[in-house]
Amino acid sequence: MVTIADVARHAGVAASTVSYVLSGKRTISTDTRERVQRSVQALGYRPNASARALASQRSNVLALVIPLRTGMHVPVMMQFAAAIVTTARRYDHDVLLLTADEGPDGLERVAQSSLVDALVVMDIELDDERVPVLRELPMPSVLIGYPDDADGLTCIDLDFVAAGAHCVDYLADLGHRSLALLGTPSAVYERQTGFAQRTLTGFAEAAERRGVVGIETPCEHTFDAILHTVRQLLDEHPDITGLVVQNEPIIGPLLDVLRRLGRRVPEDMSLVAICADDVAERQVPQLSSVSIPAERIGGQAVESLITKLDGGSVPALTLVPPALTARESSCQAPHRDLTTA
Amino acid sequence: MVTIADVARHAGVAASTVSYVLSGKRTISTDTRERVQRSVQALGYRPNASARALASQRSNVLALVIPLRTGMHVPVMMQFAAAIVTTARRYDHDVLLLTADEGPDGLERVAQSSLVDALVVMDIELDDERVPVLRELPMPSVLIGYPDDADGLTCIDLDFVAAGAHCVDYLADLGHRSLALLGTPSAVYERQTGFAQRTLTGFAEAAERRGVVGIETPCEHTFDAILHTVRQLLDEHPDITGLVVQNEPIIGPLLDVLRRLGRRVPEDMSLVAICADDVAERQVPQLSSVSIPAERIGGQAVESLITKLDGGSVPALTLVPPALTARESSCQAPHRDLTTA
DNA sequence: AAGGGGTGTCGAAGCGCTTCGACTAGGGTA
DNA sequence: TACCCTAGTCGAAGCGCTTCGACACCCCTT
Numbered sequence: 075m076v077t078i079a080d081v082a083r084h085a086g087v088a089a090s091t092v093s094y095v096l097s098g099k100r101t102i103s104t105d106t107r108e109r110v111q112r113s114v115q116a117l118g119y120r121p122n123a124s125a126r127a128l129a130s131q132r133s134n135v136l137a138l139v140i141p142l143r144t145g146m147h148v149p150v151m152m153q154f155a156a157a158i159v160t161t162a163r164r165y166d167h168d169v170l171l172l173t174a175d176e177g178p179d180g181l182e183r184v185a186q187s188s189l190v191d192a193l194v195v196m197d198i199e200l201d202d203e204r205v206p207v208l209r210e211l212p213m214p215s216v217l218i219g220y221p222d223d224a225d226g227l228t229c230i231d232l233d234f235v236a237a238g239a240h241c242v243d244y245l246a247d248l249g250h251r252s253l254a255l256l257g258t259p260s261a262v263y264e265r266q267t268g269f270a271q272r273t274l275t276g277f278a279e280a281a282e283r284r285g286v287v288g289i290e291t292p293c294e295h296t297f298d299a300i301l302h303t304v305r306q307l308l309d310e311h312p313d314i315t316g317l318v319v320q321n322e323p324i325i326g327p328l329l330d331v332l333r334r335l336g337r338r339v340p341e342d343m344s345l346v347a348i349c350a351d352d353v354a355e356r357q358v359p360q361l362s363s364v365s366i367p368a369e370r371i372g373g374q375a376v377e378s379l380i381t382k383l384d385g386g387s388v389p390a391l392t393l394v395p396p397a398l399t400a401r402e403s404s405c406q407a408p409h410r411d412l413t414t415a
Numbered sequence: 416m417v418t419i420a421d422v423a424r425h426a427g428v429a430a431s432t433v434s435y436v437l438s439g440k441r442t443i444s445t446d447t448r449e450r451v452q453r454s455v456q457a458l459g460y461r462p463n464a465s466a467r468a469l470a471s472q473r474s475n476v477l478a479l480v481i482p483l484r485t486g487m488h489v490p491v492m493m494q495f496a497a498a499i500v501t502t503a504r505r506y507d508h509d510v511l512l513l514t515a516d517e518g519p520d521g522l523e524r525v526a527q528s529s530l531v532d533a534l535v536v537m538d539i540e541l542d543d544e545r546v547p548v549l550r551e552l553p554m555p556s557v558l559i560g561y562p563d564d565a566d567g568l569t570c571i572d573l574d575f576v577a578a579g580a581h582c583v584d585y586l587a588d589l590g591h592r593s594l595a596l597l598g599t600p601s602a603v604y605e606r607q608t609g610f611a612q613r614t615l616t617g618f619a620e621a622a623e624r625r626g627v628v629g630i631e632t633p634c635e636h637t638f639d640a641i642l643h644t645v646r647q648l649l650d651e652h653p654d655i656t657g658l659v660v661q662n663e664p665i666i667g668p669l670l671d672v673l674r675r676l677g678r679r680v681p682e683d684m685s686l687v688a689i690c691a692d693d694v695a696e697r698q699v700p701q702l703s704s705v706s707i708p709a710e711r712i713g714g715q716a717v718e719s720l721i722t723k724l725d726g727g728s729v730p731a732l733t734l735v736p737p738a739l740t741a742r743e744s745s746c747q748a749p750h751r752d753l754t755t756a
Numbered sequence: 757a758a759g760g761g762g763t764g765t766c767g768a769a770g771c772g773c774t775t776c777g778a779c780t781a782g783g784g785t786a
Numbered sequence: 787t788a789c790c791c792t793a794g795t796c797g798a799a800g801c802g803c804t805t806c807g808a809c810a811c812c813c814c815t816t
Binding site: 416418419420430431434435438440441462463465466467468469470471472 | 801802803804805806
Binding site for chain 4: 087088091094100103125127129130131188
């Protein structure tokens with residue numbers, strides 16, 4: 075392996091000069107700079123990451139804590155991950171992959187050993203046990219999602235309360251008076267995952283505000299579970315004409331189930347999903363949806379982290395407003411019997 | 416941050432002694448060892464990763480190169496990733512996440528800067544441009560998948576040739592005489608991805624050998640594409656009674672499409688998928704399938720890497736034999752008109 | 757009683773880089 | 787002409803750890 079000393083010798087300068095050429099932290103004459111750069115090229119020099127990290131107290135590595143847990147929708151996670159890695163690379167950082175099942179200890183481990191110099195943590199529960207740890211850690215972190223007590227943290231998330239409310243408002247505006255939220259598997263609610271709980275809140279508040287019926291039910295991923303859940307829902311509330319779906323993997327089977335149950339989309343049942351755009355567009359009919367801007371949120375998370383690493387300050391909580399795109403799965407509520415109106 | 420010197424002082428020993436207690440590389444008296452361990456506990460000491468890496472020439476980090484490309488099935492990737500991270504942690508290593516779009520340069524970067532000390536590379540094309548780079552790299556690597564020329568490399572993969580053949584044999588044994596392989600999107604074939612090509616090969620060879628008709632067609636992910644592909648397939652080959660599917664995301668919609676086209680599964684059409692077990696089991700009817708043992712392959716990849724790092728030797732190519740689980744989606748071929756037999 | 761072989765511990769060197777202070781030379785100012 | 791300032795470069799220290807060789811010490815052997 076070629077070291078900075080080799081480059082220095084080759085270029086006829088001191089090692090520190092090579093370092094300054096590479097980092098740009100001091101002015102170097104054009105002549106010297108070019109000579110050093112040629113030597114770097116010629117020898118194929120790559121600075122040793124550990125040596126650099128040791129001397130500069132910066133590893134240029136970010137930790138990414140990703141949930142690989144039951145009920146999470148994996149493709150969306152990957153979109154986040156991809157955006158985070160890509161953005162990190164743009165700022166000359168790499169990404170260390172941690173799974174959530176290392177828990178709070180995992181965070182302490184990578185932080186206190188200086189393996190990384192900042193963290194991105196996904197899938198935050200309302201009362202997340204990692205939050206107190208993050209607060210005490212001697213390095214910046216950004217949460218994707220936010221806990222109940224977000225004091226002293228930097229959080230970014232889609233505004234799921236608004237998203238839930240937005241769906242209700244949209245359907246209510248179309249004349250629907252009886253709606254249901256078909257949510258994530260119950261395990262996700264049970265562990266008080268932020269996005270699921272908040273959507274629920276937004277949905278319920280908006281239904282109340284608009285004076286429409288708002289039923290909520292979790293839904294597991296198997297076909298049988300979907301069939302059973304939807305059948306029961308429609309049995310108990312036959313007048314439901316609007317469905318909000320926050321559960322990406324069931325979307326395909328759900329359309330099938332509605333067909334089986336004799337409900338046409340959108341004629342008999344309007345559907346609004348909270349999901350990635352490509353998923354919504356792939357369906358037949360294409361789904362009206364509030365999109366999950368994974369790329370934007372992931373990218374922003376990294377940018378906030380870089381800013382904090384550079385000593386800058388960033389907003390404590392960034393809530394991305396939801397955007398609803400109307401597609402083919404929603405329309406005016408069917409004409410209703412006036413005696414019940 | 417507390418350093419090894421702090422621990423040494425606290426325990427009244429030399430720093431090197433602390434190091435030996437931690438690494439176990441020299442014998443230390445029980446008395447001293449326990450005293451040091453108590454000091455480590457008391458001070459909450461965590462060795463600095465960079466310093467350790469610099470001194471020992473080992474970062475204890477593995478690179479994981481993951482494809483985030485079109486046509487790949489994301490949940491399966493994640494299963495691999497999860498297995499790799501989990502296994503790496505078991506051997507006290509961490510995982511650096513690289514996306515395939517950094518290309519060969521990305522590999523050189525992390526390797527030559529000693530950021531990592533070994534690599535796992537996924538999604539190998541038959542003529543992969545990263546392969547020559549991996550051969551020259553001064554550190555071990557393991558490929559999940561394998562190129563045409565695997566000389567000097569360590570590769571692990573499901574035996575997709577056998578998997579393709581296995582599906583044909585299974586269906587032929589059930590009396591099916593006319594089969595089709597519904598494959599991945601054409602982009603995957605076009606870039607000569609190993610697993611897709613090899614399944615094709617195994618499928619074709621086995622069909623030939625068994626004297627049955629074997630039609631092959633790629634299939635995109637949208638519902639319309641599936642409908643169109645399957646309709647055309649059945650129009651042109653109305654006598655097809657067995658379908659091999661290697662394309663996880665279309666499985667759900669495919670069942671729907673077959674229903675629409677009036678083919679019952681399995682009475683009119685037997686289905687065998689090459690996919691993760693949980694996907695197969697989630698369908699109605701549950702799918703007969705050759706499973707993708709992501710956990711086993713990912714785990715094994717890391718273990719091979721660790722062995723190589725320790726100077727051991729591992730087989731150049733490990734092909735995991737396919738296992739077919741019969742479920743509800745396949746049965747005897749329907750009784751056929753004897754005049755055509 | 758002297759020598760030999762473990763065993764346990766220490767000190768120092770060094771991994772490859774960054775960064776600080778210091779030094780030189782050249783150009784401008786008074 | 788004497789002085790100062792800036793730009794450009796160097797050398798050395800030090801980041802926190804591992805590892806090598808050396809050294810004591812103790813116990814056993816002869």
